[in-house]
Structures are given as C-alpha cells and as structure tokens.
Amino acid sequence: MKFNCLLTAISAAAIFAGCNQAQQQEAVQLGTPNPIIWADVPDMSMMRVGDTYYMSSTTMHMNPGVPIMKSKDLSNWEIVSYAYDILGEKDETMLLNGKNTYGKGSWASCIRYVGGKYFVSTFDQVTAKTYFFTTDNIEGGKWERHEFEPSLHDHTVVFEDDGKVYMINGNGKIFIREIKPDFSGVVPESEKVLIENAGLPAGEDLMLGAEGSQMFKINGKYYLINITWPRGGMRTVVCHRADNLFGPYEGKMVFQDKGVAQGGLIDTPEGKWYAYLFGDRGAVGRIPFIVPVEWQDGWPVFGVNGKVPDTLDLPKSKGLIPGIVDSDDFDGDKPKIVWQWNHNPVNSLWSMTERQGFLRLKTDRTDTLFTQSRNMLTQRTFGPKCSGSVMLDASKLNDGDIAGLGLLAGQFGFVAVKNDGGKKSIVMVDNMPEGESTGWPPKRGVQHVVETLPADADVIYFKADCDFTREADNSLIGSHGIDKAEFYYSIDGTNWNHIGHTLNMTYSLDHFMGQRYALFYYSTKQPGGCADFDWYKVSYL
Numbered sequence: 001m002k003f004n005c006l007l008t009a010i011s012a013a014a015i016f017a018g019c020n021q022a023q024q025q026e027a028v029q030l031g032t033p034n035p036i037i038w039a040d041v042p043d044m045s046m047m048r049v050g051d052t053y054y055m056s057s058t059t060m061h062m063n064p065g066v067p068i069m070k071s072k073d074l075s076n077w078e079i080v081s082y083a084y085d086i087l088g089e090k091d092e093t094m095l096l097n098g099k100n101t102y103g104k105g106s107w108a109s110c111i112r113y114v115g116g117k118y119f120v121s122t123f124d125q126v127t128a129k130t131y132f133f134t135t136d137n138i139e140g141g142k143w144e145r146h147e148f149e150p151s152l153h154d155h156t157v158v159f160e161d162d163g164k165v166y167m168i169n170g171n172g173k174i175f176i177r178e179i180k181p182d183f184s185g186v187v188p189e190s191e192k193v194l195i196e197n198a199g200l201p202a203g204e205d206l207m208l209g210a211e212g213s214q215m216f217k218i219n220g221k222y223y224l225i226n227i228t229w230p231r232g233g234m235r236t237v238v239c240h241r242a243d244n245l246f247g248p249y250e251g252k253m254v255f256q257d258k259g260v261a262q263g264g265l266i267d268t269p270e271g272k273w274y275a276y277l278f279g280d281r282g283a284v285g286r287i288p289f290i291v292p293v294e295w296q297d298g299w300p301v302f303g304v305n306g307k308v309p310d311t312l313d314l315p316k317s318k319g320l321i322p323g324i325v326d327s328d329d330f331d332g333d334k335p336k337i338v339w340q341w342n343h344n345p346v347n348s349l350w351s352m353t354e355r356q357g358f359l360r361l362k363t364d365r366t367d368t369l370f371t372q373s374r375n376m377l378t379q380r381t382f383g384p385k386c387s388g389s390v391m392l393d394a395s396k397l398n399d400g401d402i403a404g405l406g407l408l409a410g411q412f413g414f415v416a417v418k419n420d421g422g423k424k425s426i427v428m429v430d431n432m433p434e435g436e437s438t439g440w441p442p443k444r445g446v447q448h449v450v451e452t453l454p455a456d457a458d459v460i461y462f463k464a465d466c467d468f469t470r471e472a473d474n475s476l477i478g479s480h481g482i483d484k485a486e487f488y489y490s491i492d493g494t495n496w497n498h499i500g501h502t503l504n505m506t507y508s509l510d511h512f513m514g515q516r517y518a519l520f521y522y523s524t525k526q527p528g529g530c531a532d533f534d535w536y537k538v539s540y541l
Contacts, residue, residue, distance in 0.1 A: 031311050031313045031315075032075040032314045033310065034289050034309055034310055035279070035288055036074065036317065037320060038383035038384065039287060039320055039380040039381070040286060040513060040516075041286070041288050042286035043058040043108035044057050045264065046111070047111050047266070049113045052070060052071070053074060054070055054118075055070075055077065055111070056122075059106070059513075060105035061100070061102055062342060062343075062378065062516075063345065064340060064341075065084050067079050067340075068080055068138060073314060074266070074314050075314045075316065076317060078323030080139040081140070083109070084131070087124050088129075090126060093105075094343065094346075094374075095344075098372065102371070102512075103512040103513075104125040104126055106124045107153070107154065108122070109121060110156050117134055118134065118135050120132075121157050123154075123155065130155070132183040146184060152167055152169050153171070155167045155168060156213045156214045158217070158245060163181070170194075170211065171209045171210070171211040172206075174226070175191055175194060176194040176245075176246065177190050177192075192246070194247060195224070195247070195251070198224070198238065201253045202233075202236045205232075206229060207231045211226060211228075212262040216264060220243070221241055224249065225264050225275075234258070234259040238251055240252075241298070252299060254299070255277075255306070257307050257308050258307075258308050260279040262277060264276060272292075274292055274293055275300070277289050280507065281470065282470045283409065283466075283514060283515050284466075284468040284483065286514070287383075290312055291308055292304055292312070292313075324338065324380065325379050325380050326338045328359075328535065329534075330359040330533060330536075333353055335352070335359065339379050340377075341377060346364070346374055349364060349374070358534055361377075361519070361521040361530065361531050362375075362521075362529070363530075366400075366525060367523065370447055370520065371408070371412060373520050373521070373522035375520075375521070377520075378516040379517055380517075381407070381514060382468075382540075386465070386539070386541060387465045387539050387541050388405065388466075389405070389462065389537045391460075391493065392461070392532070393458060393531075393532040394417040394419070394455075394459075397530075398523060399419055399420070399526055400419065400526055401525075402417070402418045402524065403416055403520065403522075404417060405464055405487075407515050407517065409505065409511050409514070409516070412430060413428070413429065413485060413500070414518070414520070415427070415429075415463075415488070416462070417455055425453060425455050426460065426489050428450045428487050428499045428501075429449050429450060430448070430503055431446055431448070432503070451499050451500045451501075461493045461496075465485065465486050465541055467484045468483050470483060483505040483515075485502070487500050487503070519536065
C-alpha cells in the first residue's frame with residue numbers, strides 16, 4: 001500500500017513564496033483575535049484534509065478522551081468526536097481505593113490522514129501503553145483500537161511512501177522507531193537515535209530538553225518541530241530539517257515570544273502557512289495560538305516580526321459557544337459532546353432517561369473529598385471571563401449527601417446543597433488554607449466549609465463566575481494568585497446571592513489542566529440517593 005502524506009503534495013512555489021512583511025502586519029490588524037481558543041486545548045496536533053482542518057488535543061484524566069475538533073477556517077472550531085471512551089479499568093482511572101490519575105492519563109496525540117483513513121495515536125502513563133486509533137469516518141465513525149507497550153511519550157508519527165510507519169519521540173535525545181504494520185508494537189531492534197541533542201539550537205543550559213516532537217514532510221524535506229526551555233528564559237520552538245528521514249539533521253531556533261510554543265505547521269488551500277502553538281495562561285489552562293509563517297531559504301520563519309500577533313488575517317471568530325463549550329437542557333439520552341466525565345464514568349450511576357429532561361446522578365458508595373467523587377460531569381472554563389450556572393433538584397438527597405456546581409482543579413471550590421439529618425443547607429467549600437482567600441499552596445486531600453446558609457427549598461440554582469484577565473507573567477506554568485472566581489446561589493433563578501469568598505484559581509502540575517466546570521454529587525454517610533440537574537447554562541461575562 002502506498003501512503004501519501006497531504007503536505008508532500010504542496011508545490012515548492014506555494015511553500016517558499018515570500019510575503020511582504022509590512023503588508024502581512026497590516027493584514028493581521030483586521031482579522032480574528034489571537035488566541036484562537038481561550039480555553040484549555042493543549043498539545044494540539046493538526047492536519048488539513050481538503051478544505052477542512054482537524055485537531056486533536058490532550059484531556060488527560062477526562063473521558064471520553066482525545067477530542068477531535070473541526071474547523072473550516074482555523075478560527076472557529078467545534079468538537080466532533082473523541083478517539084476513545086476509556087483506556088483501561090484500574091483503581092487510578094476509576095477513582096477507587098483513594099487512587100486517581102490527575103496530571104496523568106493520555107497526553108499529546110498525533111493526528112494523520114493517509115490512504116483514505118484517519119489515524120490518531122496517543123499514550124497513557126497509567127496503563128503504560130501506546131495507542132493507535134483508526135477510522136474512515138472521523139466525525140461519526142467507529143474507531144478501531146490498537147495498543148502496545150511501552151508508553152512512548154509525546155510522539156509524532158510518520159507514514160512513508162514505501163508503506164512503513166515510524167514513531168519519533170524523546171526529551172533532548174530524539175529517537176525513531178519503526179512500528180509494525182498492524183500497529184501492534186515496535187519492530188524489534190529498529191530504535192535509533194535521530195538527533196543527539198535537539199535542544200542545542202536554543203542554547204546549552206536548558207531546564208527542559210527538546211520534546212513534544214511533531215514531524216512534517218514538506219516539499220520532499222523533513223521538518224521536526226520541538227519545544228525546549230532555556231534556563232532563565234521561556235518556552236522556545238526549535239526546528240530541525242533533513243533531506244532524509246534518518247538525517248543528518250540541521251537545527252535552528254525558530255521562535256521565542258511570550259512563552260508560546262509546542263505545536264506544528266499547517267497550510268491553507270490557498271498556500272498560506274501558519275504554526276499552531278499554545279501558551280500557558282494561568283488557571284484557564286494552556287490555550288492555542290496561531291502564528292503566521294513565511295518560508296526563507298527552506299526554513300519556516302514564525303511570527304510577525306518574530307512576535308505573536310494579537311489579531312490574525314483569518315475569518316472572524318464567532319466565540320467558543322457552542323463548538324467548544326455549550327449550555328445543555330439535558331433533554332436527550334446523553335450529555336452534549338462538549339462534556340467529559342472526570343475519570344471513568346460508572347454508567348449505571350447516571351441517567352438522562354429515568355427523569356426526562358434531567359441529568360440524574362446517583363451514588364453507590366461514600367466519599368469525603370470532592371476530587372475523589374465519581375461521575376463528575378465537566379466542561380472547560382474559558383476566557384476572558386465566563387459564567388456557568390445550573391438548576392438542581394435536591395429533593396432526593398440522602399442524609400450526608402452533597403450536590404452542586406464546582407470548579408475542578410488542584411485548587412478547587414464549589415457551591416452545593418448539603419443534606420444533614422434531613423435539614424438542607426447551602427455551602428461554599430474549597431481547599432485553600434483555612435481562613436485565607438489568597439494562600440498557597442492548597443491543602444491536597446483536605447477541604448473545608450467556608451460558609452453555610454440555611455436552604456428552605458428543594459430546587460436551588462448555583463452559579464460560578466470566572467475572571468481570567470490576568471496581570472501576572474503568563475509565560476510560566478504554576479504561577480498563581482491572579483485568576484479569580486466567585487460563587488452564587490439563588491432560590492428563584494433570578495436573584496443571585498454571593499456565598500463564601502473569592503476562590504484564588506491556579507494552575508498546578510498535580511492536575512496539569514485548566515479549571516473545569518463540574519456537576520457533581522457524592523454521599524458521605526448513606527449512598528443510594530440521587531441528584532437531578534435540570535439544565536446547565538454557560539456564557540461570556
């Protein structure tokens with residue numbers, strides 16, 4: 001079978017056509033805002049099939065996993081499918097015996113279209129495996145699954161014209177391996193060192209060796225894009241090129257601005273080129289940027305005067321609703337595609353048909369911690385400011401039950417109804433140091449009630465407003481103390497009352513994910529009750 005990569009067919013004239021820098025800079029002032037998605041969509045891999053772009057991304061411990069997003073213009077994206085429902089059933093993935101897979105799960109994927117088939121590969125740290133998913137219908141088809149050991153971190157896949165398939169990955173030292181034709185494993189003794197020190201073009205003193213490999217074959221040449229991080233600097237893009245897949249490779253540092261890095265190259269049907277990259281932006285997560293690319297002497301030149309432009313010469317963005325996040329009336333038989341479960345769901349403990357028009361969550365065990373509660377339904381928060389609200393019928397909560405609306409991350413908070421001996425109250429809870437609204441670090445494995453108010457109704461409304469208009473250095477993972485959230489409740493759905501204190505939202509490596517809105521329910525004394533959510537609404541503030 002002969003494999004033909006889309007990018008191979010691009011003409012040399014389209015690739016290396018120069019663009020007048022002044023004209024380009026004028027054009028980008030008139031287009032869509034950058035970032036293109038102000039929400040957590042990290043580790044993107046992107047391709048174009050005809051006039052349609054597809055992008056896969058990381059969602060770690062969320063299921064279904066590896067979201068597939070679609071766009072016609074690089075500005076407006078919608079989630080159209082996922083590569084898998086779950087990867088495996090272990091204590092960590094099922095939140096059993098106090099275990100979890102926060103900050104782990106499946107990471108950077110690679111998406112390709114070859115010979116009429118779509119391929120998505122990823123890896124998982126808990127199952128310790130590498131996965132290939134294949135389908136001939138990326139938006140509505142069934143994915144065929146292939147898996148093998150070991151787990152190959154942050155890899156990229158190359159389909160050669162002779163039918164052979166290779167996987168490239170590494171950190172600093174970059175390796176190449178041939179993959180068996182049936183995707184069942186690595187061909188024995190095929191591993192070779194491709195580049196000895198891929199971060200070297202950015203300097204010798206690196207706090208992160210080159211990783212996040214993405215390989216592209218363009219006009220007969222091979223281009224390997226990596227991220228690295230010079231000590232005392234910022235996330236940086238390096239590129240290596242060669243005439244042969246196995247080298248030798250020559251490298252250059254090709255981009256260093258605002259910490260926006262890690263990604264690859266994409267072209268338009270008209271022959272324009274862009275880089276898709278992401279930047280760390282506080283508690284909202286790692287968000288995608290598009291950067292114009294020119295070609296000079298066979299090298300990609302990123303940016304407008306070497307910078308990330310604030311606007312792009314692309315069709316106007318219509319916003320993230322409903323393609324990336326969305327409201328839901330829960331009037332079907334399953335949640336909308338924008339939702340993901342935190343860890344593996346227990347499908348017998350949720351329903352949208354037992355009570356028509358409601359999402360019903362049930363329990364079969366007791367828990368004491370928000371982050372260990374199962375069947376938590378989540379979707380992304382988004383910037384610059386967003387609001388999520390929900391209506392809850394708490395009439396069937398058992399003694400000790402808690403149900404409500406949360407913001408899920410390493411530093412979390414929620415507003416909820418609690419049933420205590422048949423008497424209901426409204427509580428705001430978080431895991432920040434007790435008595436502080438700005439303290440750090442949060443208490444892992446501990447949560448405390450900030451405020452409790454009486455609840456005289458079974459139907460209660462909750463709302464959480466998030467502000468991601470940060471003023472701190474946005475180039476660093478783990479920075480904290482700027483992004484804020486406020487919690488509210490209402491008895492009539494119209495008049496809102498603030499509860500608790502400001503949640504100081506952060507991005508932390510133990511979760512490695514932006515804040516997520518979460519509908520949740522757990523029992524602390526007696527399982528067997530249920531919580532009914534009538535609707536969820538999301539909007540820009």
